[in-house]
Amino acid sequence: xxxxxxxxxxxxxxxxxxxxxxxxxxxxxxxxxxxxxxxxxxxxxxxxxxxxxxxxxxxxxxxxxxxxxxxxxxxxxxxxxxxxxxxxxxxxxxxxxxxxxxxxxxxxxxxxxxxxxxxxxxxxxxxxxxxxxxxxxxxxxxxxxxxxxxxxxxxxxxxxxxxxxxxxxxxxxxxxxxxxxxxxxxxxxxxxxxxxxxxxxxxxxxxxxxxxxxxxxxxxxxxxxxxxxxxxxxxxxxxxxxxxxxxxxxxxxxxxxxxxxxxxxxxxxxxxxxxxxxxxxxxxxxxxxxxxxxxxxxxxxxxxxxxxxxxxxxxxxxxxxxxxxxxxxxxxxxxxxxxxxxxxxxxxxxxxxxxxxxxxxxxxxxxxxxxxxxxxxxxxxxxxxxxxxxxxxxxxxxxxxxxxxxxxxxxxxxxxxxxxxxxxxxxxxxxxxxxxxxxxxxxxxxxxxxxxxxxxxxxxxxxxxxxxxxxxxxx
Amino acid sequence: xxxxxxxxxxxxxxxxxxxxxxxxxxxxxxxxxxxxxxxxxxxxxxxxxxxxxxxxxxxxxxxxxxxxxxxxxxxxxxxxxxxxxxxxxxxxxxxxxxxxxxxxxxxxxxxxxxxxxxxxxxxxxxxxxxxxxxxxxxxxxxxxxxxxxxxxxxxxxxxxxxxxxxxxxxxxxxxxxxxxxxxxxxxxxxxxxxxxxxxxxxxxxxxxxxxxxxxxxxxxxxxxxxxxxxxxxxxxxxxxxxxxxxxxxxxxxxxxxxxxxxxxxxxxxxxxxxxxxxxxxxxxxxxxxxxxxxxxxxxxxxxxxxxxxxxxxxxxxxxxxxxxxxxxxxxxxxxxxxxxxxxxxxxxxxxxxxxxxxxxxxxxxxxxxxxxxxxxxxxxxxxxxxxxxxxxxxxxxxxxxxxxxxxxxxxxxxxxxxxxxxxxxxxxxxxxxxxxxxxxxxxxxxxxxxxxxxx
Numbered sequence: 049x050x051x052x053x054x055x056x057x058x059x060x061x062x063x064x065x066x067x068x069x070x071x072x073x074x075x076x077x078x079x080x081x082x083x084x085x086x087x088x089x090x091x092x093x094x095x096x097x098x099x100x101x102x103x104x105x106x107x108x109x110x111x112x113x114x115x116x117x118x119x120x121x122x123x124x125x126x127x128x129x130x131x132x133x134x135x136x137x138x139x140x141x142x143x144x145x146x147x148x149x150x151x152x153x154x155x156x157x158x159x160x161x162x163x164x165x166x167x168x169x170x171x172x173x174x175x176x177x178x179x180x181x182x183x184x185x186x187x188x189x190x191x192x193x194x195x196x197x198x199x200x201x202x203x204x205x206x207x208x209x210x211x212x213x214x215x216x217x218x219x220x221x222x223x224x225x226x227x228x229x230x231x232x233x234x235x236x237x238x239x240x241x242x243x244x245x246x247x248x249x250x251x252x253x254x255x256x257x258x259x260x261x262x263x264x265x266x267x268x269x270x271x272x273x274x275x276x277x278x279x280x281x282x283x284x285x286x287x288x289x290x291x292x293x294x295x296x297x298x299x300x301x302x303x304x305x306x307x308x309x310x311x312x313x314x315x316x317x318x319x320x321x322x323x324x325x326x327x328x329x330x331x332x333x334x335x336x337x338x339x340x341x342x343x344x345x346x347x348x349x350x351x352x353x354x355x356x357x358x359x360x361x362x363x364x365x366x367x368x369x370x371x372x373x374x375x376x377x378x379x380x381x382x383x384x385x386x387x388x389x390x391x392x393x394x395x396x397x398x399x400x401x402x403x404x405x406x407x408x409x410x411x412x413x414x415x416x417x418x419x420x421x422x423x424x425x426x427x428x429x430x431x432x433x434x435x436x437x438x439x440x441x442x443x444x445x446x447x448x449x450x451x452x453x454x455x456x457x458x459x460x461x462x463x464x465x466x467x468x469x470x471x472x473x474x475x476x477x478x479x480x481x482x483x484x485x486x487x488x489x490x491x492x493x494x495x496x497x498x499x500x501x502x503x504x505x506x507x508x509x510x511x512x513x514x515x516x517x518x519x520x521x522x523x
Numbered sequence: 524x525x526x527x528x529x530x531x532x533x534x535x536x537x538x539x540x541x542x543x544x545x546x547x548x549x550x551x552x553x554x555x556x557x558x559x560x561x562x563x564x565x566x567x568x569x570x571x572x573x574x575x576x577x578x579x580x581x582x583x584x585x586x587x588x589x590x591x592x593x594x595x596x597x598x599x600x601x602x603x604x605x606x607x608x609x610x611x612x613x614x615x616x617x618x619x620x621x622x623x624x625x626x627x628x629x630x631x632x633x634x635x636x637x638x639x640x641x642x643x644x645x646x647x648x649x650x651x652x653x654x655x656x657x658x659x660x661x662x663x664x665x666x667x668x669x670x671x672x673x674x675x676x677x678x679x680x681x682x683x684x685x686x687x688x689x690x691x692x693x694x695x696x697x698x699x700x701x702x703x704x705x706x707x708x709x710x711x712x713x714x715x716x717x718x719x720x721x722x723x724x725x726x727x728x729x730x731x732x733x734x735x736x737x738x739x740x741x742x743x744x745x746x747x748x749x750x751x752x753x754x755x756x757x758x759x760x761x762x763x764x765x766x767x768x769x770x771x772x773x774x775x776x777x778x779x780x781x782x783x784x785x786x787x788x789x790x791x792x793x794x795x796x797x798x799x800x801x802x803x804x805x806x807x808x809x810x811x812x813x814x815x816x817x818x819x820x821x822x823x824x825x826x827x828x829x830x831x832x833x834x835x836x837x838x839x840x841x842x843x844x845x846x847x848x849x850x851x852x853x854x855x856x857x858x859x860x861x862x863x864x865x866x867x868x869x870x871x872x873x874x875x876x877x878x879x880x881x882x883x884x885x886x887x888x889x890x891x892x893x894x895x896x897x898x899x900x901x902x903x904x905x906x907x908x909x910x911x912x913x914x915x916x917x918x919x920x921x922x923x924x925x926x927x928x929x930x931x932x933x934x935x936x937x938x939x940x941x942x943x944x945x946x947x948x949x950x951x952x953x954x955x956x957x958x959x960x961x962x963x964x965x966x967x968x969x970x971x972x973x974x975x976x977x978x
């Protein structure tokens with residue numbers, strides 16, 4: 049074997065100073081390796097090197113199709129929430145809102161197919177909505193737009209397809225078909241009767257009018273396909289469409305609750321240290337017992353319990369007396385070189401990293417560790433399974449819980465890393481209408497605070513005191 | 524105790540896998556469709572995928588059962604009025620289902636794929652009641668195709684060379700097979716929208732241009748549907764390569780995030796030349812987030828995408844150590860790893876099993892794509908190769924993936940053709956075979972017997 053030049057190898061170790069061609073440098077925030085372009089040339093390029101490749105090139109226009117009260121807005125909002133959470137900028141364009149801005153609602157007569165004046169207004173609204181879609185894609189970095197309207201005539205759909213073709217957008221139709229009168233009645237009761245259109249009506253009046261509204265549409269409705277109670281998937285053209293189909297096939301509307309809780313207070317928590325794999329403190333054990341009591345009192349049908357692979361969540365679940373499943377994907381964010389340090393130690397040893405994290409807590413990746421953005425991608429299969437399941441209790445960790453909560457409550461990536469998820473507090477989330485009802489249950493066992501707010505000064509050149517201003521107390 | 528010590532988990536069969544085990548009742552997947560509609564192709568591919576993600580799955584191909592009891596003469600065997608043959612065929616189906624029962628009850632199988640035409644309602648009804656009686660879930664996969672070109676291609680690819688036509692020339696085989704299809708057509712009743720609305724199934728039209736999905740009942744069915752909707756049969760090639768030799772490789776150290784050695788840079792250039800010479804249409808290039816794969820890709824002069832999921836296996840506390848240092852500092856861990864290299868997890872690190880789960884989205888996207896070059900790492904490449912070549916979890920951690928060798932994989936018939944391309948740039952060997960003695964009490968020399976040379 050030929051011996052390479054040992055000296056060369058020694059020199060190679062300090063390659064950060066090397067400006068040879070093909071040398072790489074690591075972006076400070078995202079820790080992405082990019083070609084060295086000379087000092088001061090290195091801009092952290094957000095699009096390049098995120099956890100998963102950016103699969104979307106042409107923007108995608110999702111076009112909802114269906115009679116009123118078929119769940120189009122429900123699907124639009126939920127799908128948008130999911131896509132935004134996994135990092136695909138998505139926005140809903142609801143035609144009803146455009147209409148309400150130009151015309152206050154009087155009665156179903158507006159929707160009669162022979163109402164020419166109204167038809168002009170409705171066409172103008174659709175046109176405005178699509179103009180806003182163009183702005184969203186071209187000026188606001190949108191990737192997916194969901195056009196939430198009935199789109200029940202072939203004529204309307206044809207005009208949308210040619211609009212999209214002209215602009216270079218991909219089109220994907222999502223049609224919701226339902227002929228079960230109970231489901232429709234439920235939808236109307238849940239979200240229609242309380243709509244801005246019926247502000248001054250009583251429930252009976254609203255219901256009667258809305259049913260006549262549906263009849264107006266039925267007269268001219270041409271479905272994309274005649275199938276019922278199934279999914280017909282045609283020509284899925286790319287990655288994002290395939291993910292959308294998978295998501296839509298996994299969601300359901302069966303009533304259920306999702307319980308989120310962190311592990312009980314751990315020994316690391318007491319010492320103000322992050323990460324690691326320590327066991328529960330005495331108070332943590334007390335919480336676990338209290339959580340078990342609380343869960344029993346809820347009389348939850350067929351509760352599934354999930355934990356991470358880390359000792360503290362498993363010890364917590366053990367007190368519940370219910371079988372639980374361990375998910376490695378639920379493990380706490382990996383703090384890399386900062387694992388098991390206190391914030392004071394991080395400030396001492398890695399002041400620059402500490403400041404970068406405060407600058408962009410969502411995207412910042414610990415050296416040899418993870419970012420919140422990485423965590424979201426790691427958690428996507430958990431979210432997908434959570435959608436498939438019914439009653440679930442997830443026993444997890446602070447950063448993980450923030451990610452799950454952000455998905456369930458539609459929080460932005462800016463808000464996500466600062467969501468409050470205190471120890472010893474269980475959250476009960478129940479889907480209702482288009483969102484989620486949240487109940488906080490503090491189980492009356494004291495614990496340390498582990499929430500660190502963003503300090504005022506996030507500059508790399510700040511003093512240690514400014515960096516440590518917001519750290520929570522510990523032993 | 525709340526948590527068992529890690530090494531006990533490793534040795535016990537109940538060790539928690541990376542993801543919860545979602546299957547309780549076994550699932551019987553029932554293929555439906557005329558001959559030459561891709562049923563066996565789908566059966567084998569789906570089985571390969573499910574086994575790779577850790578769901579024990581097996582194909583039960585009715586044709587094989589038939590061939591064992593009856594040597595094939597002609598299409599007349601399949602005539603619907605051939606009573607004698609019909610008895611034989613029913614007996615074969617019955618034997619296949621008996622074997623399914625054994626697979627589920629005695630061999631820890633989770634999913635069985637019943638690969639047969641199952642074109643009559645009567646046959647399907649009897650399968651559904653068999654499954655109901657045993658407590659198995661049933662999921663139908665029907666392949667419908669009326670494009671004569673596709674069918675002709677299928678016949679040419681896999682039928683003409685089937686054991687049934689060993690002594691026939693191509694023309695004879697084709698003519699006979701077409702008559703065989705006609706026999707089935709007479710009694711074929713596809714799954715019905717109305718009558719079968721309570722069954723769980725997916726209908727695949729014309730090799731995936733359109734799907735009809737009905738009543739997906741659980742997690743595994745949902746994963747199966749997702750997989751089936753992402754695969755395609757467009758010809759393409761997948762290129763796998765490790766990064767060029769790295770400085771860590773030279774020193775015999777594992778993990779880390781070092782740059783390429785001079786020979787590694789040479790390989791990257793050679794790889795670029797090789798790729799250009801292949802004149803590949805619309806090649807996608809994927810790397811990990813680690814410096815060495817990115818430096819390699821930089822030499823190719825093609826845009827590349829970075830996947831964190833392609834990062835090398837995390838060796839936890841053993842990161843950047845040599846094998847000698849691992850033996851010195853963690854002799855017990857070193858031995859445990861040799862005992863079960865697939866499931867063993869480094870302290871604060873990962874196992875091959877974890878890696879497979881991490882790579883599942885990569886595999887899914889690989890299925891969707893066409894020509895792709897993946898520049899990755901030894902353990903990662905072993906996982907991807909095991910998926911593509913249907914290797915077991917025992918073989919996977921010992922697959923040979925040497926540095927400076929590109930692999931070109933081209934799907935052909937029911938499998939994958941592999942071409943190894945050594946680009947003539949020397950590199951250290953990083954492959955460590957399983958030593959003879961894997962006992963925790965072994966001597967250091969026995970542990971270090973198989974480590975490759977380094978500086």
